[in-house]
Amino acid sequence: MSTAGAASQSQTGWNFDNSYLKLPDIFYQRLPPVAVRAPQLVLFNHILAEQLGLKSLDLNTPQGAEVFAGNVLPPGSTPLAQAYAGHQFGGFTMLGDGRAILLGEQVTPSGERVDIQLKGSGQTPFSRRGDGRAALGPMLREYLISEAMSALGIPTNRSLAVVMTGEPVRRETPLPGAILTRVAASHLRVGTFEYANWRGTTADVRTLADYAIQRHYPEAAEQDNPYLALLEAVIDRQAELVAQWLLVGFIHGVMNTDNCFIAGETIDYGPCAFMDAYDPATVFSSIDHQGRYAYANQPPITQWNLTRLAEALLPLLAEEQTTAIDLAQQSLESFTDKFRRVWLRGMRGKLGLQDEQEKDVALIDDLLAIMQRSGADYTNSFRNLANEQSKDDELQRDAAFQEWDKRWRKRVEQQGQPFNTVKKIMDRHNPAAIPRNHRVEEALAAAEKDGNLQPFENLLRILTRPYADLTDADNQYREPPPPTQRVFQTFCGT
Ligand code: AMP
Numbered sequence: 443m444s445t446a447g448a449a450s451q452s453q454t455g456w457n458f459d460n461s462y463l464k465l466p467d468i469f470y471q472r473l474p475p476v477a478v479r480a481p482q483l484v485l486f487n488h489i490l491a492e493q494l495g496l497k498s499l500d501l502n503t504p505q506g507a508e509v510f511a512g513n514v515l516p517p518g519s520t521p522l523a524q525a526y527a528g529h530q531f532g533g534f535t536m537l538g539d540g541r542a543i544l545l546g547e548q549v550t551p552s553g554e555r556v557d558i559q560l561k562g563s564g565q566t567p568f569s570r571r572g573d574g575r576a577a578l579g580p581m582l583r584e585y586l587i588s589e590a591m592s593a594l595g596i597p598t599n600r601s602l603a604v605v606m607t608g609e610p611v612r613r614e615t616p617l618p619g620a621i622l623t624r625v626a627a628s629h630l631r632v633g634t635f636e637y638a639n640w641r642g643t644t645a646d647v648r649t650l651a652d653y654a655i656q657r658h659y660p661e662a663a664e665q666d667n668p669y670l671a672l673l674e675a676v677i678d679r680q681a682e683l684v685a686q687w688l689l690v691g692f693i694h695g696v697m698n699t700d701n702c703f704i705a706g707e708t709i710d711y712g713p714c715a716f717m718d719a720y721d722p723a724t725v726f727s728s729i730d731h732q733g734r735y736a737y738a739n740q741p742p743i744t745q746w747n748l749t750r751l752a753e754a755l756l757p758l759l760a761e762e763q764t765t766a767i768d769l770a771q772q773s774l775e776s777f778t779d780k781f782r783r784v785w786l787r788g789m790r791g792k793l794g795l796q797d798e799q800e801k802d803v804a805l806i807d808d809l810l811a812i813m814q815r816s817g818a819d820y821t822n823s824f825r826n827l828a829n830e831q832s833k834d835d836e837l838q839r840d841a842a843f844q845e846w847d848k849r850w851r852k853r854v855e856q857q858g859q860p861f862n863t864v865k866k867i868m869d870r871h872n873p874a875a876i877p878r879n880h881r882v883e884e885a886l887a888a889a890e891k892d893g894n895l896q897p898f899e900n901l902l903r904i905l906t907r908p909y910a911d912l913t914d915a916d917n918q919y920r921e922p923p924p925p926t927q928r929v930f931q932t933f934c935g936t
């Protein structure tokens with residue numbers, strides 16, 4: 443095994459350099475994944491493997507399955523479980539990787555550093571009462587939706603592989619067990635800082651902050667107050683992320699601080715869902731009884747999560763606590779404007795507007811109000827604005843919409859561009875294909891119950907080109923669910 447800092451490249455392309463080991467002991471426990479009985483590769487992401495510098499020929503094999511199952515460690519791996527805490531639905535808890543093992547940090551041919559993590563890899567000291575395992579359905583779900591998000595252009599962790607373990611996991615019923623190989627810019631969370639502040643010393647918080655700066659925000663190190671610059675950089679990234687979620691109708695569903703990442707990637711695809719009919723109050727997660735993580739509540743909740751980060755960083759921001767609090771508050775207050783700016787820019791893109799006029803805000807708000815009242819499909823309504831309108835688009839028949847449409851067309855004409863140019867811009871902002879819940883469930887049910895991966899593969903193919911026009915044969919993937927297939931609730935699936 444290589445030691446921290448000493449990278450060595452293997453034939454297969456493994457090129458680990460495990461900087462997390464340099465953090466103080468309180469931040470992790472070293473231990474290998476727990477071996478499984480009969481690993482079988484179900485999904486392998488060739489394109490991602492190539493970007494990581496890994497050879498598909500070596501890994502899309504039974505030997506690769508052993509690696510992605512945790513039975514064989516890749517050269518240079520120094521497996522560990524990370525310690526962290528988090529606010530879950532508002533309450534503080536000690537957490538940590540209870541069913542995940544970080545194999546190490548792969549340095550890619552382009553010089554990027556990414557975590558390679560196995561999820562569902564067995565018990566760790568942080569498992570509490572859990573079995574450390576994961577079921578096939580939720581791991582396929584994470585693979586599908588994380589890859590769909592990536593194709594939509596939204597920062598996210600990626601999925602490299604799914605293996606079946608050959609062992610059942612016991613949930614409400616026995617289910618096939620599986621392990622997902624997750625690739626992330628890092629697994630540093632707001633909850634990692636909360637943990638450092640709660641369990642460690644100020645020196646530990648500073649060490650962690652220095653690590654985060656070095657790994658994700660090196661420009662912050664040059665600032666007068668690097669820790670304030672770190673906080674502001676995370677606020678920027680998170681404001682941008684949540685704006686992007688809203689623009690595509692994404693509802694994360696479990697925005698606990700342990701799922702709020704310092705690098706600004708989307709993480710945790712447990713109960714997430716895309717909205718069909720536009721309604722800002724939409725909630726899918728079965729455990730979100732208060733609507734804490736409802737669609738429109740996501741920006742204020744992100745700000746709430748960032749406030750927990752600011753609290754953990756307070757001792758580093760200034761010597762005087764009152765000064766530190768003032769600085770943190772000023773930064774946190776900038777969140778709303780930052781979010782709003784990115785969201786407005788995105789909405790203008792969705793409407794094909796390239797210059798900025800003050801009345802655009804009313805144009806956007808009025809459209810959303812009409813969509814909400816008429817229960818219009820969020821994704822299709824935007825995509826259809828500039829496209830051949832389908833006869834059965836419910837929005838197009840609405841009298842208020844027709845008035846709005848005139849206003850919008852007049853506004854677009856003022857730009858003096860051919861409509862086709864505008865349409866091209868709009869098509870890059872308005873996906874045709876999103877992971878509709880009924881399609882996702884259908885694909886997962888076929889895989890889990892019948893061992894049939896074809897519906898999953900078909901859906902994945904569509905979702906990895908979300909902005910392209912669909913062929914007639916594939917057009918069914920754009921359709922909202924018929925009443926009998928509407929999904930009202932999603933489950934964490936742990
Ligand atoms: P998640 O819902 O995946 O974000 O997990 C939240 C916390 O619960 C993390 O600390 C996980 O490691 C832990 N956890 C979730 N499922 C399991 C499981 N089956 N066994 C052990 N720990 C788990």
Ligand code: MG
Binds near residue numbers: 700701710
């Ligand atoms: Mg999580």
